[in-house]
Amino acid sequence: xxxxxxxxxxxxxxxxxxxxxxxxxxxxxxxxxxxxxxxEPEIIREQRRVCEIAAPTFQEEKRGLEFQxxxxxxxxxxxxxxxxxxxxGERPGKAAHPNLLIAAHLDTVFPEFVGLKTAQEGNIxxxxxxxxxxxxxxxxxxxxxxxxxARIETAGTLTFTANVGExxxxxxxxxxxxxxxxxxxxxxxxxxxxxxGLRITRIGVGSYRYRLxxxxxxxxxxxxxxxxxxxxxxxxxxxxxxxxxVPDHPKTTFNVGRIGGGTSVNSIAFESWAEVDMRSSDxxxxxxxxxxxxxxxxxxxxxxxxxxxxKGKIAVELKMLGNRPAGETPESAPIVKTALAxxxxxxxxxxxxxxxxxxNYPMSLNIPAITIGGGGRGEGAHSPEESFDITGSWxxxxxxxxxxxxxxx
Numbered sequence: 001x002x003x004x005x006x007x008x009x010x011x012x013x014x015x016x017x018x019x020x021x022x023x024x025x026x027x028x029x030x031x032x033x034x035x036x037x038x039x040e041p042e043i044i045r046e047q048r049r050v051c052e053i054a055a056p057t058f059q060e061e062k063r064g065l066e067f068q069x070x071x072x073x074x075x076x077x078x079x080x081x082x083x084x085x086x087x088x089g090e091r092p093g094k095a096a097h098p099n100l101l102i103a104a105h106l107d108t109v110f111p112e113f114v115g116l117k118t119a120q121e122g123n124i125x126x127x128x129x130x131x132x133x134x135x136x137x138x139x140x141x142x143x144x145x146x147x148x149x150a151r152i153e154t155a156g157t158l159t160f161t162a163n164v165g166e167x168x169x170x171x172x173x174x175x176x177x178x179x180x181x182x183x184x185x186x187x188x189x190x191x192x193x194x195x196x197g198l199r200i201t202r203i204g205v206g207s208y209r210y211r212l213x214x215x216x217x218x219x220x221x222x223x224x225x226x227x228x229x230x231x232x233x234x235x236x237x238x239x240x241x242x243x244x245x246v247p248d249h250p251k252t253t254f255n256v257g258r259i260g261g262g263t264s265v266n267s268i269a270f271e272s273w274a275e276v277d278m279r280s281s282d283x284x285x286x287x288x289x290x291x292x293x294x295x296x297x298x299x300x301x302x303x304x305x306x307x308x309x310x311k312g313k314i315a316v317e318l319k320m321l322g323n324r325p326a327g328e329t330p331e332s333a334p335i336v337k338t339a340l341a342x343x344x345x346x347x348x349x350x351x352x353x354x355x356x357x358x359x360n361y362p363m364s365l366n367i368p369a370i371t372i373g374g375g376g377r378g379e380g381a382h383s384p385e386e387s388f389d390i391t392g393s394w395x396x397x398x399x400x401x402x403x404x405x406x407x408x409x
Contacts, residue, residue, distance in 0.1 A: 029402065048125060054112045099188050102400070132196075161174075199352075215271045226311050374397070
């Protein structure tokens with residue numbers, strides 16, 4: 001006998017689902033979309049609540065445990081936390097495939113000691129991480145609640161993850177583990193919900209990150225004068241890096257973001273270091289910049305040693321801190337065309353562009369992937385003054401719902 005609960009689950013024909021405009025007019029989907037708008041105040045409260053749980057990159061455990069509880073309470077199946085710390089839950093369809101992985105990242109750029117209390121004045125919520133990516137995490141909740149309310153059964157499977165390691169030196173640790181280990185070979189397409197607005201990202205800006213260091217014997221600034229100086233070498237290197245020519249199209253960038261070294265004003269440093277970030281959406285341009293950067297680092301070394309005739313000779317070390325691959329989902333790909341059609345069906349236009357997100361990794365594996373904003377409007381991302389305007393924010397959840405169902409039918 002079919003249970004009452006099972007009999008209330010409604011399925012949508014693949015023919016209708018292939019057309020987002022037609023899908024949006026079905027009774028089941030109207031119910032889901034209306035419900036998403038209705039519960040938006042509750043979703044906003046959840047957004048603020050989870051945002052006040054500290055989750056610096058590499059320290060996402062507390063927030064992850066809370067999302068494990070949330071996923072279980074939403075009725076997702078096979079809820080677990082994998083070896084990397086990603087929280088995974090499944091909403092099975094009639095078949096295991098197509099299997100769409102929908103992600104939002106747990107981690108923030110803020111250390112644990114930064115105050116995470118949120119505050120709301122009118123339609124504006126302020127708080128570190130409130131948009132990036134607490135909004136994405138909240139939308140995950142809104143999607144599942146709305147699909148459950150409408151009792152929608154999909155043809156394929158929806159897999160949800162609150163993943164670790166998207167920000168900074170996390171180096172996409174979470175999604176790399178998902179695609180290489182815990183969900184290897186199981187995912188057909190990927191959506192990251194990252195940040196705010198209604199933009200679609202189909203081009204992944206790749207990045208290389210290095211720690212550049214010069215090391216030598218050091219010494220007293222007067223007594224050991226004439227020894228090669230790691231700080232002076234770093235000055236030479238930074239000057240050379242700043243003079244590197246890069247193309248405007250595709251946009252290719254570099255930045256010396258942090259520097260350090262030395263022990264006192266009257267000491268020749270025994271070490272100096274810098275952290276360098278280089279980016280481009282074009283792998284060839286990024287690799288060309290990488291070679292120029294390494295050349296600059298070694299020329300600075302040779303010049304500093306030659307200046308002092310190899311007295312107190314110094315050495316250079318280059319350590320890669322991050323490798324975020326560049327990638328692209330073609331504009332003609334069904335996932336991009338469907339996302340644009342979904343936005344149009346809901347009455348708004350979505351800009352399409354490039355960015356550096358969790359989608360970079362599946363793009364590099366030739367798995368169809370895009371990143372979408374979670375709605376609303378954000379300002380000041382990665383700053384303590386980050387804010388989120390909730391005006392019309394439910395549109396982000398509605399788009400994610402309609403897109404998810406369209407892609408797995």
